[in-house]
Amino acid sequence: GGGSPSAFPRHIHQHPPGLAPAPRITSNLYPGDVVATNSHLLLFTHCISTIINISLEVANTLCPDVRYLHVPVMDGPTTRISSCFDSMAATIHGWGHVGSDAAALCCWGEQVPTICLADLQKNNSTSLAGTHAWIEPCHPILQPNNGFWQQLIYYEYKHFSINRLQKISSPLGLTPNVYENELGVMLLL
Template identity: 30%
Template sequence: MSVSQVRPGLYLSGLDASLSRSVLASRNVTLIVNVSGLEEVPYPELDQLQVLPVPVLDRPHAPLMCYFDQVAERIHGNRTGSTLVHCTAGRSRSPALIMAYLMRFEALSLRQAHEVVLEQRPFVRPNAGFWRQLLDYERRLFGRTSLRMASTTSGVLPETLDHTGAGYCINI
């Protein structure tokens, strides 16, 4: 059960950790953001535990962006304890939502938000569709983007420019 602390009071995990009473209690989790695609999840009975369901599948055309603001506001407004954002594996949907939160409430660029999440959970890999939605969200928030999508032999991936001006993919 891998739980990653992205910020004080903000955790990222897969489904298994969200089902553990000890994981939730030891981190004082009072809000779970469930992006697992499962409607009925047998969370432990804990006082003050609220669950925000985000019914989005891990597919490139799934409308995750529709939930960016709602989830970010709930995370930001959770003053009673910690927040755990989880999907099935904690690799695509839940990290994308946390990156959106970091852009909205910490004013980080998408590149910076990705670096923060990746530092705590090195195996995050949002799908290409979620990257596109995050780029659109970044453009909406800041009027610019810090990444671009590029065609590679591995498919379409987010790319950033290094200090020499050469592009490199950040999601491989």
């Protein structure tokens, strides 16, 4: 079963003036971009000790006392990102038991929110629609490509034997129903 988004932890961070906080998803998971993951001050301020780089193109500026894990995944509708869902979820879940470790995910495309959505499904027993509602405030442009959505929908079915998220027909083609409100607004413009 899935939890409701209002039951999920929300964290407020104290941060130095002029340093934007990384959007925290769970106690040990931050989605990040190349700027965030290469900012030594940001990594130190948020006690981030491990970075998972899941892009093909991005090279990290190595920071002392930070571990780097590179899992190259292309951002493309035919990419089999689901092949790393379980291993990434296990890695991220393991950090939660280590103590103060936190992870930042780094890439250019939509691999980061896709991995976060899969992680929350597995490690928090949350539906795909629930994980989307959880992550959206942290990553407002949350639009995995259609291939990634299909893999996430299958992953939900694999874990819960049901799909709560469905695809609907829209002028843009088949679209996950979590975008139904945005599509309505777009059609009014």
